[in-house]
Amino acid sequence: MGIQYQPYHAHVPDQAHYYGQPQPYYYPPPHPGQKPVPRYHKEQRGSGTKWCLRCVCCCCCCFLLFILCLVGAMAFFILYYNPQKPNYDVKEFAVKSFNLNDNTLETDFKVSVEADNPNDKISILYEKGSMFDVSYQGTRICSGSGPEFQQPTKNVTMLNISLEGKNDLNSNVKDSFIEDQKNGKIPLDIHIYVPIKFALENSKSKIIDVMMKCYIEVDSLKRDKKSKILNKICHYKVNF
Secondary structure (H helix, E strand, C coil): CCCCCCCCCCCCCCHHCCCCCCCCCCCCCCCCCCCCCCCCCCCCHHHHHHHCCCCCCCCHHHHHHHHHHHHHHHHHHHHHHCCCCCCEEEEEEEEEEEEEEEEEEEEEEEEEEEEEECCCEEEEEEEECEEEEEEEEEEEEEEECCCCCCCCCCCEEEEEEEEEEEEEEEHHHHHHHHHHHHCCEEEEEEEEEEEEEEECCEEEEEEEEEEEEEEEEECCCCCCEEEEEEEEEEEEEEEC
């Protein structure tokens, strides 16, 4: 008689049939003296992005605060000091010496320039390096420099500049000059460059360039005589 085998029924949990379903992973308990393994949660995945956004927002706020402080400081400066640019004008033109021999012209002129400082709380420092020159039909006939000084607030100062020169004129310029002298209308160009600084109590500004160009017509250029200015057109600019 043969051996009869009984059927074997094994109990398999239902969750074992779902191979695609993820199973939870259980960390073993740490041994004594061992640090526990950190467990991350879903809500911690976006913490890096949130930190970057906070950093950007903080930088933007700091930049905006800096701009507001700068605008406030500028507004206070303008309201308190009320800065105004100085004004300049050519008032007189005098001849000390004038000699025209052959094609050589020797001149010694005096130009009076009025400098007006309209500021209440700002004085003006006139620095070294100013240049004044007079030209006729594009030919420079004399030049000079201005003084170094400090102009106080609410002040008008007359700058008397001596201009000397010795130059050779070509025949066309010489003939034109003699003709204008006979007609009593001599056109001249005056170029002025002055470096200045604004003085605010205990501080000074950087060097500011003042450039001026005047076209004048005088009646004559005779020695030891003040020439009469018949026509005058002046333009000047202050480069801050």
